[in-house]
Amino acid sequence: MSDSQNLLVTMQGPVSEVDVLEHFTVHLEHSAFSIRDIHYINSQSALSLLMRLELADSADIAVLRKELDIAAKKYNLEIQINPLNEAPAASPVYRYILTLLSQQLRPELLTKLFRQLRERSLHVAGISPLEADDLHVFEIEIHAEKPIDRQQLMHGLLELKSEYQLDLALQADDLFRRNKRLIFLDADMTFIQCEMINDMSHLAGKEAEVAEITHRAMDGKINFDDALRQRVALLKGVRLSDLERLILNIPYTPGVERLVYILKTLGYKIGIVSGGFTRVIDHIKQRFDLDYGFANTLEVKNGELTGGILGDILDGHQKGLILREVALKENILPEQVIAVGDGANDLEMLSSASLGIAFNAKSFLRERAAGSLSLPNLDALLYFIGISRNEVNALFKRERVK
Secondary structure (H helix, E strand, O other): OOHHHEEEEEEEEEOOOOOHHHHHHHOOOOOOEEEEEEEEEEEOOEEEEEEEEEEOOOOOHHHHHHHHHHHHHHOOOEEEEEEOOOOOOOOOOEEEEEEEEEOOOOHHHHHHHHHHHHHOOOEEEEEEEOOOOOOEEEEEEEEEOOOOOHHHHHHHHHHHHHHHOEEEEEEEOOOOOOOOOEEEEOOEOOOEOOOHHHHHHHHHOOHHHHHHHHHHHHOOOOOHHHHHHHHHHOOOOOEHHHHHHHHHOOOEOOOHHHHHHHHHHOOOEEEEEEEEEHHHHHHHHHHHOOOEEEEEEEEEEOOEEEEEEEOOOOOHHHHHHHHHHHHHHOOOOHHHEEEEEOOHHHHHHHHOOOEEEEEOOOHHHHOOOOEEEOOOOHHHHHHHHOOOHHHHHHHHHHHHHO
16 A cells, blocks of 8 residues: 555534534445544534544545545535655654643744653654643653653643643553552641641641751751750650640641542552651641551650650651652552652652652752642642543542442
């Protein structure tokens, strides 16, 4: 068969009828061709149909063109029929999905995005919208001849993030993208909207001292373990009853209850892991009926904090180790794991998951994570695993019917 026996057919226009496809195919039933590709959208009275046809050697192209024209004119559709002379494209070796979230999708944003992808020899093979609440969400299919250097790509794309207020995630386009089974989340400033040790310092009257140690740790002048022990030492004498009242009034991140409900309904195992304290994490675990909770244990005597920590410090390395051990225990592949955090000590945990999301994080973590989310609602990460607004609404509608 010659290349000229391949045709690209496009039809588009405003249409309200529902039988367009049926009418179209009736006209072509006796034509000697096969449909190699078909893309069809009929939404809000706008139709777009694209097909790649492969004609048999015996096919009469003139007759086929006439039949296609008749089918288009019935609904006042514009039609274009073009021969395809190119050889079939080779199947891409590596496929990815770049999910883009933006409250305002501006042309210059897309221009810069497409340019960055092209300069990295990444081919945009398709773009599909995902229904979302008050957001523009698009899944961009990318083909590459070699594995993408995720950190290098994210570094470039995150320059667009600060300029255009967008969120994005890059994942392999494979069986596991919509088949995750385990998620682990950091606690402070991720699952909850506060740094608990700062709130606890108010109870001890040591706000300034704790803040100063935190600042030194962020500047790299003191490591995480030493900084935590020094801050906890300042909490000596805090009454357990006061701490419990504080815990009962934890401010949770918007969308977290919705996120947990949906993921649990889908069968996810959910864990929370923190460099904070078990008194807090155990409460959260019980309140949300989570599967796992890990944190540091404060020493308590006579109803008061002693200023000490029992056992080893749960640091960034331990977070990553815990996630990997739980996945192994649950017989869950790394490709089926999500991790969410905001701090540098979450890096190993995010790197151990196939989808690591930096949530309202500094650039250090955003550049190294598979995805970056800066929206206030934590449940927006559902878009990164391909769950649309319609699917979520259908889930809640089904629950109300029961």
